[in-house]
Amino acid sequence: MKKAAAALLCAAVLLTAACSPQAFEFDEDAAVAAAKDVIDLVYMLDFDAVCALFREDVREMVSAEALGAAVAPILDGAGRFVEYTKAKAVAYNDKQYGEIIIVAVQAKYENEKLTYTVSLGRDFSLVGLYIK
Amino acid sequence: MSGQTAVILAALITVALPILAAAILAGGDKTRLLYALLGAATFLVFEYLLRFPLLSLLSNESLSFILFSQTQPVLYPLALSLSAALFEEGGRYLALRFLVRRRAFEDGVAFGIGFGGVESIALVGLPLLSVLITKEDVSGAMVLISAAERVFTMVVHIAFSVMVLRGVEKKRVWEILAAFALHTVFNFIALALQVAGYPVYVSELFILGFMFFMLGYILYVRINILGHAEKGDAA
Numbered sequence: 293m294k295k296a297a298a299a300l301l302c303a304a305v306l307l308t309a310a311c312s313p314q315a316f317e318f319d320e321d322a323a324v325a326a327a328k329d330v331i332d333l334v335y336m337l338d339f340d341a342v343c344a345l346f347r348e349d350v351r352e353m354v355s356a357e358a359l360g361a362a363v364a365p366i367l368d369g370a371g372r373f374v375e376y377t378k379a380k381a382v383a384y385n386d387k388q389y390g391e392i393i394i395v396a397v398q399a400k401y402e403n404e405k406l407t408y409t410v411s412l413g414r415d416f417s418l419v420g421l422y423i424k
Numbered sequence: 425m426s427g428q429t430a431v432i433l434a435a436l437i438t439v440a441l442p443i444l445a446a447a448i449l450a451g452g453d454k455t456r457l458l459y460a461l462l463g464a465a466t467f468l469v470f471e472y473l474l475r476f477p478l479l480s481l482l483s484n485e486s487l488s489f490i491l492f493s494q495t496q497p498v499l500y501p502l503a504l505s506l507s508a509a510l511f512e513e514g515g516r517y518l519a520l521r522f523l524v525r526r527r528a529f530e531d532g533v534a535f536g537i538g539f540g541g542v543e544s545i546a547l548v549g550l551p552l553l554s555v556l557i558t559k560e561d562v563s564g565a566m567v568l569i570s571a572a573e574r575v576f577t578m579v580v581h582i583a584f585s586v587m588v589l590r591g592v593e594k595k596r597v598w599e600i601l602a603a604f605a606l607h608t609v610f611n612f613i614a615l616a617l618q619v620a621g622y623p624v625y626v627s628e629l630f631i632l633g634f635m636f637f638m639l640g641y642i643l644y645v646r647i648n649i650l651g652h653a654e655k656g657d658a659a
Contacts, residue, residue, distance in 0.1 A: 380487040384495040394494050396487040409490060424484070 327395035371402030430564030434571035442541025463538025470515030505611035532589035540581030583638035
């Protein structure tokens with residue numbers, strides 16, 4: 293019953309999303325690969341390298357220390373990386389960051405699943421990173 | 425006012441007020457008290473057991489839903505508002521249609537107090553009690569604003585309950601649909617104001633204004649019922 297209702301709600305959302313065209317053309321496979329590169333660096337706790345990937349206007353707002361403090365505890369609890377389970381990307385015109393590609397990637401770890409939302413510029417420079 | 429004093433006051437408003445309101449309205453009437461409890465159970469079942477888990481399932485498992493939430497600043501709040509109206513008004517309709525046998529105005533009010541009261545306790549009251557225990561530092565003004573918002577929405581829930589109860593009692597589908605439509609519009613505007621980045625007092629003022637609008641409806645129904653009763657007495 294719950295799953296049927298969820299599927300119905302999901303179908304409605306997908307239908308609405310399907311009706312909205314992409315903001316611009318982009319290579320989805322390349323965007324997903326770029327997002328996974330970011331996630332790999334995050335998993336290796338190489339926050340200096342992650343910061344270096346940020347687009348210049350965003351880089352001044354983040355620091356490797358702050359990123360590490362926010363992300364490391366999440367990864368500590370997740371355990372060893374197992375595999376990427378699914379990924380999807382959309383193009384979006386953001387008021388603040390301009391034309392961006394938002395990539396959602398689900399990764400399976402030993403103890404839990406994490407969903408990363410990685411925002412990239414058209415040149416795949418990093419604009420935003422969110423982990424749930 | 426210090427943060428902790430505000431938390432105590434807000435906890436009293438959000439926890440004690442609905443319980444007190446239900447007790448006073450019920451008086452010694454056990455059926456009316458039962459309807460208040462039924463209102464509370466309806467909210468818990470349709471929000472906590474159905475809608476919240478469904479939304480959580482979608483936002484954890486569906487990448488399309490996650491991307492939809494990130495890229496649709498208008499449609500996403502609209503979808504959330506529609507789902508809230510569908511589950512809450514749907515639940516209210518089912519409970520009032522199949523479980524409530526006595527359908528007086530006060531019974532609808534009691535149901536609404538239970539429905540809005542348990543929402544107030546669950547969403548604000550209990551979290552505030554945990555703030556009190558942990559002695560967490562919070563903004564007194566924000567705490568009081570969220571408590572006031574719960575009082576406003578409780579009145580709105582009472583109005584929706586009376587509206588759906590009348591729809592069921594008089595077999596008027598439009599009154600049930602009106603509750604659904606108004607609920608969607610109410611949630612959507614309140615959410616959209618927050619998403620658009622307006623200061624919190626703007627959405628609170630909107631909620632206050634909507635509360636007065638719905639309070640007007642409650643009074644209209646009450647006066648209408650009294651008018652009919654007096655005409656009946658005169659005849």
